[in-house]
Amino acid sequence: MIRSQAARTSTPAGPRNLLRTVAPAAFAAVLAISLAACGSASTDSTPAAGGGASTQGSAGSPPALSGTVTVLAAASLTNSFDVIKTEFEAANPGVTVEVSYGSTATLVQQVNNGAPANVLASAGQSAIEPLQKNLVKGSSVFATNVLEIAVPPANPADVTSINDLGKPTVKVVLCADTVPCGKAAAATFTKARVVPNVVSKEIDVKATLAKVTLDEADAAVVYHSDVVAANGAVKGIEIPSQYNTTLRYPIVTLSDEAATRAFVAFVLSSKGLMTVQSFGLGAP
Amino acid sequence: MRWRSRAALGVPALLALLLLVVPLLALLAQADWRRIPSDLATPTVLPALRLSLTTTSITAALCVLLGTPLAWLLARSNHPATTWLRALLTVPLVLPPVVGGVALLLTWGRNGLIGSHLAPFGVQIPFTTVAVVLAETFVAMPYYVLAVEGSMRGLDTRLESVARTLGASDLRYLRTVAIPLVLPGIAGGLALAWARALGEFGATITFAGNFQGRTQTLPLLVYVELEGDPAVATSISIMLLAVSVLVLGLLRGRWLR
Numbered sequence: 001m002i003r004s005q006a007a008r009t010s011t012p013a014g015p016r017n018l019l020r021t022v023a024p025a026a027f028a029a030v031l032a033i034s035l036a037a038c039g040s041a042s043t044d045s046t047p048a049a050g051g052g053a054s055t056q057g058s059a060g061s062p063p064a065l066s067g068t069v070t071v072l073a074a075a076s077l078t079n080s081f082d083v084i085k086t087e088f089e090a091a092n093p094g095v096t097v098e099v100s101y102g103s104t105a106t107l108v109q110q111v112n113n114g115a116p117a118n119v120l121a122s123a124g125q126s127a128i129e130p131l132q133k134n135l136v137k138g139s140s141v142f143a144t145n146v147l148e149i150a151v152p153p154a155n156p157a158d159v160t161s162i163n164d165l166g167k168p169t170v171k172v173v174l175c176a177d178t179v180p181c182g183k184a185a186a187a188t189f190t191k192a193r194v195v196p197n198v199v200s201k202e203i204d205v206k207a208t209l210a211k212v213t214l215d216e217a218d219a220a221v222v223y224h225s226d227v228v229a230a231n232g233a234v235k236g237i238e239i240p241s242q243y244n245t246t247l248r249y250p251i252v253t254l255s256d257e258a259a260t261r262a263f264v265a266f267v268l269s270s271k272g273l274m275t276v277q278s279f280g281l282g283a284p
Numbered sequence: 285m286r287w288r289s290r291a292a293l294g295v296p297a298l299l300a301l302l303l304l305v306v307p308l309l310a311l312l313a314q315a316d317w318r319r320i321p322s323d324l325a326t327p328t329v330l331p332a333l334r335l336s337l338t339t340t341s342i343t344a345a346l347c348v349l350l351g352t353p354l355a356w357l358l359a360r361s362n363h364p365a366t367t368w369l370r371a372l373l374t375v376p377l378v379l380p381p382v383v384g385g386v387a388l389l390l391t392w393g394r395n396g397l398i399g400s401h402l403a404p405f406g407v408q409i410p411f412t413t414v415a416v417v418l419a420e421t422f423v424a425m426p427y428y429v430l431a432v433e434g435s436m437r438g439l440d441t442r443l444e445s446v447a448r449t450l451g452a453s454d455l456r457y458l459r460t461v462a463i464p465l466v467l468p469g470i471a472g473g474l475a476l477a478w479a480r481a482l483g484e485f486g487a488t489i490t491f492a493g494n495f496q497g498r499t500q501t502l503p504l505l506v507y508v509e510l511e512g513d514p515a516v517a518t519s520i521s522i523m524l525l526a527v528s529v530l531v532l533g534l535l536r537g538r539w540l541r
Binding site: 103106109171176177178179198199200201202203211215 | 393395410411489494495510
């Protein structure tokens with residue numbers, strides 16, 4: 001898929017004239033580029049329309065919901081929340097759910113900086129600690145996840161247990177220390193008394209898994225749900241429970257509209273939980 | 285009548301200036317200046333700064349050593365294929381850097397076009413500082429080549445004829461006449477390429493990964509810190525800004541007009 005994208009982008013362009021005034025352009029380029037690193041974490045989530053829900057239903061039937069629910073969800077929830085969104089929108093035709101995925105740490109920063117989100121679904125509870133308390137209207141755990149070792153299907157470094165990740169010949173990729181999967185992995189390695197041979201610390205769990213999917217790293221520590229989502233592109237190796245770290249996923253309500261409350265209730269309903277669990281997450 | 289033409293040019297010019305300058309002011313305004321010295325003393329900053337300066341310097345050297353001859357050949361060639369070659373060179377400019385990173389993995393990775401032949405000798409490029417340099421060169425060299433080629437094309441062809449009648453060889457003409465004349469173009473292209481290399485993020489993180497002291501350059505550190513401590517990220521961004529303005533300012537005073 002990426003290859004075809006590369007081919008499509010290869011439109012020839014001839015900016016020779018543009019480059020004639022190189023000095024000012026260079027100056028501007030530096031400023032722009034230095035800033036790009038700063039601003040790349042923004043989302044394109046649109047604000048909730050018109051303050052959310054309006055009651056339209058007649059007496060007797062449940063009131064029809066309308067509006068937009070903007071959901072920020074952890075990268076590890078990508079597949080399950082895509083389905084939740086579809087199911088919820090099918091049950092509530094008046095409501096649009098917009099989901100933006102990213103590392104929980106980034107999402108929390110976005111909420112604190114005023115991103116117009118109604119719901120935040122986080123990977124782990126420690127990750128939402130920096131969340132400004134006055135923004136939180138409610139929070140409950142809807143899923144759990146455990147760590148797992150992902151290796152390429154051919155398992156080139158012959159990894160069989162967490163102890164193998166300490167070998168100097170095994171190239172291990174982890175999440176950065178600042179994101180939940182990185183913190184959890186660090187705790188697990190401490191418990192297992194293994195010092196992994198880390199070659200890279202990626203910015204989120206999907207990027208970490210990608211290094212194994214691309215067969216450049218020998219092993220990565222990701223969530224069990226990511227191994228399930230990879231659908232055979234990687235092989236999972238369990239980490240024994242005495243070393244493993246369990247993450248509890250809270251869903252945080254950030255606003256009071258009826259549609260928002262309905263969405264959170266839908267995630268916590270038995271149908272919602274079943275959907276989430278079908279993607280490899282554990283029961284709360 | 286005069287004020288009208290002034291407004292017709294002045295208003296869009298002012299808008300352009302605002303679009304470019306306001307985000308910079310926002311960054312500077314948001315910074316906690318008293319914290320900057322302690323933020324920059326964070327143990328992760330110095331290795332990233334050192335790595336960024338080393339890799340961008342090597343990238344700049346590669347641009348000059350390999351890019352100048354390429355620009356020269358492109359500037360002199362009138363073959364129809366040259367147009368296509370030039371178009372091909374601009375592809376890395378429009379390619380999303382992450383896609384560039386994937387392309388580099390498919391080339392230099394252990395299953396890649398070239399990488400698979402290096403692997404038996406124990407040579408592995410991804411996750412090394414060499415990968416950072418390759419990523420930076422991939423995105424930065426086109427800027428250099430196109431800028432230098434442009435100024436080489438602008439050379440008066442009679443100069444070459446005269447040099448030839450005086451018995452100068454191709455290389456001698458290049459060394460003693462052409463290069464000194466296009467020096468401003470070389471400096472400009474170098475500044476542009478260096479700046480692009482310094483800000484490189486997508487191709488680096490995809491191809492080289494992110495490891496402190498080995499592949500974690502300043503832009504990667506900014507991104508990681510944005511999730512850890514955003515104030516540190518702002519401080520590093522301001523330092524990155526200061527370093528680039530300083531280097532380009534010096535270049536400007538010396539060579540750029």
